[in-house]
Amino acid sequence: xxxxxxxxxxxxxxxxxxxxxxxxxxxxxxxxxxxxxxxxxxxxxxxxxxxxxxxxxxxxxxxxxxxxxxxxxxxxxxxxxxxxx
Numbered sequence: 001x002x003x004x005x006x007x008x009x010x011x012x013x014x015x016x017x018x019x020x021x022x023x024x025x026x027x028x029x030x031x032x033x034x035x036x037x038x039x040x041x042x043x044x045x046x047x048x049x050x051x052x053x054x055x056x057x058x059x060x061x062x063x064x065x066x067x068x069x070x071x072x073x074x075x076x077x078x079x080x081x082x083x084x085x
Contacts, residue, residue, distance in 0.1 A: 007061040008068030015072020018054050022047055022073070023080035 025047060032040030051073070058069035 005064045005068075007058075007065035011058050011061070011065040011069035012072040012075075015054070015058075015069040016076045016079075017072075018051065019073035019076020020080050021076070022051055023077045024083070026080075 025043070029040050029044050029047065032043065055066065055069060055073075058066040
C-alpha cells in the first residue's frame with residue numbers, strides 16, 4: 001500500500017494559518033477573561049472547537065495529513081509568539 005503525501009501538502013499551510021489564528025487570539029481571550037467578560041469563555045470554546053475539528057479532519061485523511069497539520073499549527077504558533085514579543 002503506497003502512502004500519498006498530497007494531503008499533508010494541503011494540511012500544512014492550513015495548519016499554519018489556523019495555528020497562527022489560534023495563538024494570536026490567545027491574548028484577546030486572556031484580556032476578556034481577566035476583565036470578567038463571559039464572551040471570553042465563548043471565544044475560548046470556539047478556538048478549541050475549530051482546532052479540534054481541523055485536527056479531526058486531518059486524522060480522517062491519514063497520518064501524513066495529521067502530521068502536516070500538526071506541524072503547520074506549531075509553525076503558526078511560532079509566528080504568533082514571535083509577533084507578540
